[in-house]
Amino acid sequence: MARIEEENGVTVIYVPTPRCFHCGENGEVPIPFQMFEVGYPAYLAGRYIQEAFPELSAGMREQMISGTHPACWDEIFADCKGEDID
Numbered sequence: 001m002a003r004i005e006e007e008n009g010v011t012v013i014y015v016p017t018p019r020c021f022h023c024g025e026n027g028e029v030p031i032p033f034q035m036f037e038v039g040y041p042a043y044l045a046g047r048y049i050q051e052a053f054p055e056l057s058a059g060m061r062e063q064m065i066s067g068t069h070p071a072c073w074d075e076i077f078a079d080c081k082g083e084d085i086d
């Protein structure tokens with residue numbers, strides 16, 4: 001179940017995310033309670049994540065869906081860079 005913490009007077013829900021295929025670690029996405037309260041039921045009901053959480057960054061949305069951490073995406077793309085395709 002999600003972890004709940006108070007940060008600077010704001011309640012933040014840490015939603016667990018699937019295992020990242022790049023680093024093999026599970027993760028969490030921090031979502032402010034007001035956003036979570038509205039968006040999460042919509043998301044579970046089948047809404048697109050960008051509709052359920054329009055304020056969430058693309059990287060955080062991706063992590064919620066696939067588990068891949070934004071930093072891991074950066075590494076994956078960094079690995080791809082510099083490989084010339086002839």
Ligand SMILES: [Zn+2]
Binds near residue numbers: 022024025069072
């Ligand atoms: Zn990762």
